[in-house]
Amino acid sequence: MGANVIVVDNDKDALENLKTEFPRISTQAVDFLNWDATNRTIQKVGHVDHLVNTVGVSRVQSFLSVTEDMLDLYDRFSFFDCIL
Numbered sequence: 001m002g003a004n005v006i007v008v009d010n011d012k013d014a015l016e017n018l019k020t021e022f023p024r025i026s027t028q029a030v031d032f033l034n035w036d037a038t039n040r041t042i043q044k045v046g047h048v049d050h051l052v053n054t055v056g057v058s059r060v061q062s063f064l065s066v067t068e069d070m071l072d073l074y075d076r077f078s079f080f081d082c083i084l
Contacts, residue, residue, distance in 0.1 A: 003050075004026070005022075005024070005025040005026070006025070006026045006027070006028065006045055006048075007025055007026070007027050007028075008027070008028045008029075008030055008041060008045070009027070009029065009030075010029065010030060010031050010032065011029075012029045015027040015028075015029055028041050028044065028045065032055050032077070033073075033076055033077070055077065
């Protein structure tokens with residue numbers, strides 16, 4: 001038997017490289033902060049038996065230099081990470 005592996009990422013180049021290395025996988029590019037695009041991608045994928053969720057964001061910077069925009073980005077990713 002075997003598994004049907006679907007990799008979803010926002011980095012199209014990384015997906016193409018992965019597909020070259022593992023031609024049997026399926027790939028989908030999506031920006032997880034775009035609710036509609038993410039929803040359409042989930043609908044395309046269909047039924048999922050097992051999910052490995054590694055959605056996240058990381059910016060290396062000192063705590064005192066974190067901006068309000070960065071906090072908003074972290075919050076959005078944390079929220080979407082919980083519901084995807």
